[in-house]
Amino acid sequence: MSKTDAQGPPAYRELSPWRLWREGSRRQKICLFGGWLVLLMLCAALGVGMVIWRWSGLPIAFGGVTVYLTIYPPLLICLLLTLTLGWWWGAIPAYCATFSLAVYAGMPLPWALLFALANPLGFAILVIGYQAIAMRRDLRALNALLFYVQQSFVACVFSSSGALIWSYTNHFERAALLPIWQGWWLGAFLQSVLIVGPLMALLWPRAERWLSAHPQLMRDTHTRSRQSLLGLLASVALGVLFYGFVTIGLAEGQVDKEAMRQTMWIFYWVFVAIVLFMAFFGYQLFVHWQKTQDHLLAELHRANAELQTLATTDALTGLLNRRAADRRLSAEWQRTRRTRRHAAMVLLDIDHFKQINDQYGHPAGDAALRRLSAVIQSVMRQVDFAARYGGEEFLIVLPDTDQQGAFAFAERLRVEVAASPVVHEEDSFNMQISLGVAIAREDEASHERWVSRADRALYRAKQGGRNRTAVDDAGVEKQA
Numbered sequence: 001m002s003k004t005d006a007q008g009p010p011a012y013r014e015l016s017p018w019r020l021w022r023e024g025s026r027r028q029k030i031c032l033f034g035g036w037l038v039l040l041m042l043c044a045a046l047g048v049g050m051v052i053w054r055w056s057g058l059p060i061a062f063g064g065v066t067v068y069l070t071i072y073p074p075l076l077i078c079l080l081l082t083l084t085l086g087w088w089w090g091a092i093p094a095y096c097a098t099f100s101l102a103v104y105a106g107m108p109l110p111w112a113l114l115f116a117l118a119n120p121l122g123f124a125i126l127v128i129g130y131q132a133i134a135m136r137r138d139l140r141a142l143n144a145l146l147f148y149v150q151q152s153f154v155a156c157v158f159s160s161s162g163a164l165i166w167s168y169t170n171h172f173e174r175a176a177l178l179p180i181w182q183g184w185w186l187g188a189f190l191q192s193v194l195i196v197g198p199l200m201a202l203l204w205p206r207a208e209r210w211l212s213a214h215p216q217l218m219r220d221t222h223t224r225s226r227q228s229l230l231g232l233l234a235s236v237a238l239g240v241l242f243y244g245f246v247t248i249g250l251a252e253g254q255v256d257k258e259a260m261r262q263t264m265w266i267f268y269w270v271f272v273a274i275v276l277f278m279a280f281f282g283y284q285l286f287v288h289w290q291k292t293q294d295h296l297l298a299e300l301h302r303a304n305a306e307l308q309t310l311a312t313t314d315a316l317t318g319l320l321n322r323r324a325a326d327r328r329l330s331a332e333w334q335r336t337r338r339t340r341r342h343a344a345m346v347l348l349d350i351d352h353f354k355q356i357n358d359q360y361g362h363p364a365g366d367a368a369l370r371r372l373s374a375v376i377q378s379v380m381r382q383v384d385f386a387a388r389y390g391g392e393e394f395l396i397v398l399p400d401t402d403q404q405g406a407f408a409f410a411e412r413l414r415v416e417v418a419a420s421p422v423v424h425e426e427d428s429f430n431m432q433i434s435l436g437v438a439i440a441r442e443d444e445a446s447h448e449r450w451v452s453r454a455d456r457a458l459y460r461a462k463q464g465g466r467n468r469t470a471v472d473d474a475g476v477e478k479q480a
Helices: 003-007 017-023 026-053 073-084 087-104 109-115 118-132 142-159 161-169 174-213 225-251 257-312 322-339 353-360 362-379 403-418 447-463
Strands: 058-062 065-069 343-350 385-390 393-399 422-424 427-429 433-439 469-471
Touching (some): 026 087, 142 174, 322 343, 343 353, 343 362, 353 362, 353 427, 403 433, 433 447
Antiparallel strands (some): 058 065, 343 433
């Protein structure tokens, strides 16, 4: 499984023309900008050719019903550019192609400028869908294919608004409007699904690899899931309403009852498809919402865990900080009083720590604290807990441990620390520790007294010559 598959479909990203111009290599600029200009001129020529060869509103008999198709080759090129590189890469050639054919056909310039926006508008609807719901563009999975079909239909309906301008400026009779409009959206839809769809299945994996390998050329995208989803919902709703209104309005202009009947059947089956598309779309919205919520909850849990870690952990050593240690210490003291079981505390610090800082520098002193922390964690049990209690002073609590066991633990730790050199940059040195041991008592009023006795034992170890363990009971003491 690839990394992309493991993480889900990537968000819709576009190749930035500005970044390509500034940061792309000479070869990339020549291939992409040069190839794009060639395709732009080809689209303009094919747009004019469509007028010359009269590929608009071609009647086709299908199952006893006459449907109308418009063949528009520039659509294939511009849609592929939009899906692979981004909206601007496909919208500009689409605008130029439609504008060229409009001017060639004698459309007034103001109307031609407006008319040329038809296909870029449809592409914008398509892009909004992919921005709102992350979906793979290779169309090899069923959900990706159905999503593309649905988005293509809505995009084609929006772009077919240009057919109304075309009919108006050419002074077509009302009865002739339906073939022009139906030919536009149905022809564009079939070309998008039957030709561009298979091409995307073949081309997109290679295009995706190239885009992923050049993130510095991608346009910065700001995820606005809620706004994108609202835009997508609005565009789908408007597309359906627009389609129904125009189809019924144009069908009323048909004098022939047979033509009226055929139009109504076409309208019926299209709305069957719309219902299916909307059901799929609603399902995709729910899945997207659920994934978004799961992602937000996971991020919230992660952030809370990080905050909890920051609030309870010493940043340098990774052990508990003093505040968290006091809470754990109080809970352990309460437990020992309730269960009347043993619990031991070991309080320790590094001998002559100031000399380490003075001789090797404070970063080396930090390395010594980290090394001591690592040795403590390697020696203590899973039920034990340790904390950096202040400066170079550390505290370890050993549940269910009597005085003899705590003393043995402290001595083992002392020996391990003395045998573990601290390595910092080019320096290497050994350190020693002094330790004080105290056992929890039932007759004490709080855990602070427990800490005080361990601190007193630590003081005695230091007074006794350092590098040793002392216990709160003066009768049990062992010198290194």
